[in-house]
Amino acid sequence: MPGPVLYPYQQRWLEDDSRFKIGMMSRQIGKTFTTTLEIALDMVAAEMEGRRTRWVILSRGERQAREAMEEGVKLHLHAMGAAFQGAEDVFHLEDRTTVRALEVSMAHGSRVTALPANPDTARGFSANVFLDEFAFHADSRKIWAALFPVISKPGLKLRIVSTPNGKGNKFYDLMTADGDTGWSRHTVDIYQAVADGLDRPIEDLKKSCGDPDAWAQEYELQWLDEASAWLSFDLINAAEHDRAGIPENYTGGPVYVGVDIGRRHDLFVIWVVEEVGDVLWTREIVERRGATFAEQDALLDDVFARYRVLRCCMDQTGMGEKPVEDAQNRHGSSRVEGVLFTGPNKLALATLGKQAFEDRRIRIPMSNEPLRRDLHKLQKVSGPTGAPRFVAESDSGGHADRAWACFLAVSAAASPHMEYGYAPARPEAGGLYRGPHRMRMRPDFDDEDFPPRSVLGFKPGAW
Structure with a gap:
């Protein structure tokens, strides 16, 4: 079965095997699709080599976690003809709230778990991690403080993708930090994606958006200043x-x-x-x-x-x-x-x-x-x-x-x-x-x- 057709910006992201990789990308260009493909390929490669790999996807909410699993990981594994099992579980957190987690496992023990981002869930795993739409996570800095020690084990990878969401979050810090930070950074706005072959009617999208600030932030990837906003x-x-x-x-x-x-x-x-x-x-x-x-x-x-x-x-x-x-x-x-x-x-x-x-x-x-x-x-x-x-x-x-x-x-x-x-x-x-x-x-x-x-x-x- 032929694999998915990837645009050049998706191929560049997929082929970058850096340990720490972060992407600031426009809405509607397939950033979650591409990153879940990387996870699925890693799981299949591990199965073929008789080893185990472990991934955790932290999304902004339960619905987004389910979409990443159902329309991402499972979709790719089905397309590759890989055998896997799916399961759901409920985690009880320290603040007495509960979160629902989705899991896919393979014969040799490779697993991927998708669940809502939370400082407690970030702390609970030792695995490769994918932070999906990280700029929109509640308590992004607390999540980061809980997460980074977890992925400090040699060999574990960290993947972050998001559109901008103002300047008051950890995603902004990571994307704008000066000097050699050890991160491989990718930036793809809507214009670059269309230039690489993505079929999107830019002028129609801009007109229907009807909000210059929203267009600038979510499609042109501009950082909006929140200093005067009543609600950040x-x-x-x-x-x-x-x-x-x-x-x-x-x-x-x-x-x-x-x-x-x-x-x-x-x-x-x-x-x-x-x-x-x-x-x-x-x-x-x-x-x-x-x-x-x-x-x-x-x-x-x-x-x-x-x-x-x-x-x-x-x-x-x-x-x-x-x-x-x-x-x-x-x-x-x-x-x-x-x-x-x-x-x-x-x-x-x-x-x-x-x-x-x-x-x-x-x-x-x-x-x-x-x-x-x-x-x-x-x-x-x-x-x-x-x-x-x-x-x-x-x-x-x-x-x-x-x-x-x-x-x-x-x-x-x-x-x-x-x-x-x-x-x-x-x-x-x-x-x-x-x-x-x-x-x-x-x-x-x-x-x-x-x-x-x-x-x-x-x-x-x-x-």
Whole structure:
């Protein structure tokens, strides 16, 4: 059976047998495919020589680890006609979390294991290692500190590939370090890949991307300065989780909702979080562009029907006045709170939201690039009088609409609470919503300039 057709940049990477090899490569050019081919070839060569080889693939999440195994290693071994066995296992880490690992083994004991990257998983193996999309790993420096002693044994190899993800991670350090570092470095942007024969319509991709910064970083491999970003990519990476953003994972717990109003150019966003212990798990993000107010009302009502919503904070600024008033009439003013986006209120919202990211109290969907860009584009700058204000360059993704919806949901979860009785808007929404539950509320204020209690971050029992 003929082998895969490799482009020159892939051949250069595959033929480089350096012990420490790192590649900064554009999106959509097959960097994981090529590196998993190197692993599969090493396993087959070891089997033919009667020896054993051991590889570990550390990916940014469980889904990416599965893709590297299923669409990489296994695919290549099948193509080469190699016999192997597959298995799954669950690892229990020191922080009491569990991760799922996939493994492929061969007759003479050669094995490859793919699992999510974590300082504990990085420390647990003595093997050749492939760090896939390393710039996007949460705690990349802690992972590096745990990993490097593991691969210090003579003969073990380390492979790293990624697109850039700002300057605040270990991948940036490794790619930009001066002098003889012992690393073999490869750089392939989208233009080099196409020049080497890859069939990609560059102008169409650039136009559909619609974000100059995203194009510069993910395709042209430029390092973006994070100095002014309110949420760094490191904070965003640490909050991402494979199981976030999936409505079916809702466990019936208390839910808090943030709503950013948009009618024409900007997005209308509903951000839904469930409180599990002390962590806010994103269960769903509803996004619409150009939706009528009637459609927005219906979307919000559907969220209230499917989840046990204790509190909802909505953007009341400008066109938000009527949607907030209508939502309060339908769901109660004690459950729906309007938030005016004044300077002090936005600072309080953004600060509360950032604290949730810094304290690892929020989980967001993984590999959602429009969401990542929206969270990262928000910047804190000083106004003419020196007062802080938040800006986000408007583009096809709006004015950081997803970020503000997220911060509103976090604010809703920070309010005091009381007991109340609740039944779902639709009986079919599920029996586990019935009965007395805890609800967060505040007294009404006549002064619209006074920051809402949820924005101020009051804790339960404060009043």
